[in-house]
Every structure is written in C-alpha cells, then in structure tokens.
Amino acid sequence: GVIYNDSITVLQFILVLIIWTLLVLILKFSKEHNRYIKLLVDGRPLTLIKDGNIRVEECLKNGISANDLMFKLRSNGIYKIDNVKRAILEQNGQLTLIEFGEENVKYPLIVDGQVNLDVLEVIDKNAEWVESQILEQGYNKIGEIYLGEYISGELKLYGYND
Template sequence: MKNKIDYYLPIIIKFVLGLLVFILQINLTGKGNLAPSTALDAVQNYVLGGIIGGVIYNENITILQFVMVLIVWTIIVLTLKFFKDHNRFIRNIIDGQPVTLIKNGKIRVEECLKHGISANDLMFKLRNKGIYEVAKVKSGILEQNGQLTVIEFSDKDHVRYPLISDGQLMLMYWNLLTKMKNG
C-alpha cells in the first residue's frame, strides 16, 4: 500500500499544482485563453498542457522542479502579455494584423497566397458565413485569429474597429478604413 501512495501522491500534487497554475494564468491574462483568439493564447495553452502532461508522470522531475518550470512559464507569458498590451509594435509581431482578402467582390490572390489561404479555404470560410458568391462580398477580412469577417454590399451595419486602443491611435485600422472608404 505504501508503494502506491509513494507513486501516486507526487502525481496528484503535480496535477493539482498544474491545474492551479493554469487557472491562475487564465485569470491573470484574461478569459481569452478559454477560446484562444490569438496565436499567443493558443501557444500558451499548448505549452502549459505539454508541461503539465509531460511532467506529472515523470518520477525523475521533483515537485520543486515542476513548480520552478511553472513559475518560469508563467513569468514568460505575463511578460509577453504586458509588452503586447503596452507596445503596438510587439502586438503586431505577436498577434499580426487583419488582412483584406476580398475587396469589392474580387479576391486579392496575392494576399491569399501570402497568408497561406487556398481557394478552397477561402470558399469554405465564405460558405460558413452563408455566402456562395464572391461577387456579393464588399470586403472579406482575415482576422488575427484566422476567422473571416465578411461585409456584404447590402450590409447596413459595417464592421467596427477601434481607432483608439489603450490610448494609442491604431494606424492599421485607420489605414484599413481609409482603404475601404476610398474603394
């Protein structure tokens, strides 16, 4: 009986610690990690899951070593989030920018190729929005999370982008709106 306790107790402790750190990271970085909207959110979840999953069953890694790895990863994530939230240049590197793939009913092939979107992928995204003809699309914007925002020619409500975020003018959105307005 003692052997089983000696074997399972560190696994249980590591699992509980990993779960607590995961919950802590979600609460500190925002609920976006529950449904990742940026590459950083997804990477954070994958790496933390890999750390927890790869370590809890490894008897050679002590609980203290596991805690140190969790602390280092949490510091890295929080540091990246801080710089992303306070520096537009870093935000653009980490999250990217929205890209117009369809403009005035015409597919911008160069942009699709540049961002790895095949014709099948684009049409799939349009069909998911209930659109079966590219000619009906005034603007198709590939968002940072891979979703396609579609503005049809008949749409009364247009997509709204924040022109000011965290006290800074968002030039990428200003330029995007200017391009859309000028046709």
C-alpha cells in the same frame, strides 16, 4: 516522481512552472504596453478580398486554400465573390464581410488610437476627414481615441478618458 518522469524533482518542476508563469506575464505586459509586440504576437487582420477580387498572393502566403476561403464565404451566406467589397480574416479566424451597397461597415474605424486605413478606404473618406471629426467631437489627437465606430454615416468616438 513529478508527473510522469521520475528523474524530475518537485523543486525542478516548481522552478519550471515559475519560469513559465513569468514568461507569460512578461509577454502579457509587453503586449498591453507596446503595440509592435502586440502586432507580432497577435498578428493583424488580413484583407483576402478587395472590390470583388481575391487577393490570391495574400491567401497563399497565409496558408488559406481556395476551398477554405469558399467555405468561410458560404458559411456567411455569400455565394458570389463579385458581391464582396471586402473580406477580412480576423486574428481569431473569423471572416468579416463588407458587401457592395452595404451602408454600415461592420468594422471599427479607429482602434487603440490607430486608424484602420482599409475601413477608411471602404467608407470613401480620408485622413483629413477623420482629423476634423476628432476635433469636432472635442478631442485633440487620434491617440486620445480608444475606439471609433463608423455607423450610418457618422463617426462615434470613445476616448480613453470617457
């Protein structure tokens, strides 16, 4: 028999493998070409701390205990929540921290043609500023931007056609 079950034939096993492979490929293709499916499958970053205040409801809704949150903060060298301007839990479980008084945001402002509104708020800018920067750097619209990093007060853009 195949693997550990004598009632499954080799043909049935191969058919299951083909179906599983097709499902994985369809999902991968869908994620690459539809941002809503990507958001559904991969999720989105979560803001756990904003302006020194823990967003308890967001933590509880996503199964993050106070102990887990404090462990992640301590492992990043943070021992006082009041020092944290933003704590963002990434899709892979890593915690991105932005402390008060920190000049450089460690998070991209534009990703795949979409502005991250949380980062925009952290750097104290607005949508009009982003649009003016895009036009100033020779792009016509935000959809042309693959990645935009805000570093030392400047927005560095990388377009899809660069």
